[in-house]
Amino acid sequence: MIGRRWARCGLIALMLVGLFSACSQAPAHRSHVNISQWGQVPDSELPLELKALNATVPLAAAAWSKGFLLAGTEQDSGAPELFSSADGRSWHSSLPHDAATLARWPIAAFESAAYAIGDDGAGPALWRSTDGNSWQKIPLADADTGTLSAVAAGPRGVVVVGTMGSSGNRTKTWHSADGQKFDEPVVDATTYYPDTPTAPLSADANGFLLVCGVGTAVSFASNDGLNWRRVPGLERVDWLGPATGNGTVRAAFGYVSDGGPGSGKTSDPDNPFGLGVWSQSGSKDQWRRVPRLDPGRLPDAGVVPMVNTGVQSIAVAGTAFVAVGGAGNTGAVWISDNGLTWTKQATSANHFDEVDGFEAVAVSGSTVMLVGMVGKPFKTNIWLGRMAAG
Numbered sequence: 001m002i003g004r005r006w007a008r009c010g011l012i013a014l015m016l017v018g019l020f021s022a023c024s025q026a027p028a029h030r031s032h033v034n035i036s037q038w039g040q041v042p043d044s045e046l047p048l049e050l051k052a053l054n055a056t057v058p059l060a061a062a063a064w065s066k067g068f069l070l071a072g073t074e075q076d077s078g079a080p081e082l083f084s085s086a087d088g089r090s091w092h093s094s095l096p097h098d099a100a101t102l103a104r105w106p107i108a109a110f111e112s113a114a115y116a117i118g119d120d121g122a123g124p125a126l127w128r129s130t131d132g133n134s135w136q137k138i139p140l141a142d143a144d145t146g147t148l149s150a151v152a153a154g155p156r157g158v159v160v161v162g163t164m165g166s167s168g169n170r171t172k173t174w175h176s177a178d179g180q181k182f183d184e185p186v187v188d189a190t191t192y193y194p195d196t197p198t199a200p201l202s203a204d205a206n207g208f209l210l211v212c213g214v215g216t217a218v219s220f221a222s223n224d225g226l227n228w229r230r231v232p233g234l235e236r237v238d239w240l241g242p243a244t245g246n247g248t249v250r251a252a253f254g255y256v257s258d259g260g261p262g263s264g265k266t267s268d269p270d271n272p273f274g275l276g277v278w279s280q281s282g283s284k285d286q287w288r289r290v291p292r293l294d295p296g297r298l299p300d301a302g303v304v305p306m307v308n309t310g311v312q313s314i315a316v317a318g319t320a321f322v323a324v325g326g327a328g329n330t331g332a333v334w335i336s337d338n339g340l341t342w343t344k345q346a347t348s349a350n351h352f353d354e355v356d357g358f359e360a361v362a363v364s365g366s367t368v369m370l371v372g373m374v375g376k377p378f379k380t381n382i383w384l385g386r387m388a389a390g
Helices: 002-008 017-023
Strands: 033-040 060-064 067-073 080-085 091-093 101-110 113-119 124-129 136-138 147-154 157-163 171-176 202-204 207-212 218-222 228-230 239-245 249-256 274-281 309-317 320-327 330-336 357-364 367-374 379-389
Touching (some): 060 113, 060 309, 060 367, 113 147, 124 147, 147 207, 218 239, 249 309, 249 320, 274 309, 330 367, 357 379
Parallel strands (some): 060 101, 101 147, 330 357
Antiparallel strands (some): 033 379, 060 067, 101 113, 113 124, 147 157, 157 171, 202 207, 239 249, 309 320, 320 330, 320 357, 357 367, 367 379
8 A cells, every 4th residue: 555655656665674673662652542442344334436446546534523524536437436424334425416526635624514626527616515415516716727636624714726727836725714705716825736736735723734745845834725835844855745733733744765856865863764744833834853653563563664654644633633544564543642742553453454554534523434445456445443532
């Protein structure tokens, strides 16, 4: 699973046996938040179309007061798929009837409203739902050219990001305070944004966060969804993945390649190659790398060097964070109280070694939902856990 995603970014992970001694050390910090009672939803209870989602492109999950949403494309036909569930166990198709395609990062939800972006066959489109079943199209001014890329919803409203023209390096951003009436778009709100963003847009109590980059990692933040500023500190990151915030701190996962662009100082202990975490706290507009990500402890499965580890999705659980991905050929889950110290959950005890990796995570109330992939051709499965104080 890790090889698929990093390979698309031109990064090759090599097993470094000499690093295993470091992987077997116990982390100095253990999270005060715990997720237990993990269980896989029986394969027979999932719709065939959900099980056939394509794992070679990103899957998107979102949570709200009505439960969960999951979006992707069908493995054979490439057709868009969107599913809704009240509990993470029983799923049904929820694709807007006129959706021809969905965007790369197509869904967002907050409290009692959900949003989806894509194309209705006539041009870019935004849909809104309050029940997870029926969708209302919401107009976006001057959205008839280009492509919609990402959407986020949070306490400060809803933001949609799109790119203009074939080059994909000019942007339009739309903001709405209520998710129903959107302001006129802001053109070139950010100075660089690729047409294939590597991570979804995210929203928290402080505003909005946009991270992207393959070879050139960049990050933009906005308090109001209209005025954006570039946040430094990611200059030596080769591939920037998922990021989000809890209102106090923001966390972003990225990858530094061995000898790749921006990563020539592989002997620098402050910027080792492999998977890493960067944090931004308080009012400081500066990313800083977290010293160490917990790899787990031998003899547990999936204890591998950071070059063989990847994170595909991150979500906020209360004030804590949950990040998911893979380590070697197993699923991997990390928890953090503060975005700075990350504790890996046991792999074998939770049966995470039964999947090739996790592609998405979402949290609704105390229920944590994971989207896993297993086998070739890959098959989607759903895992549910219960969050509690550790």
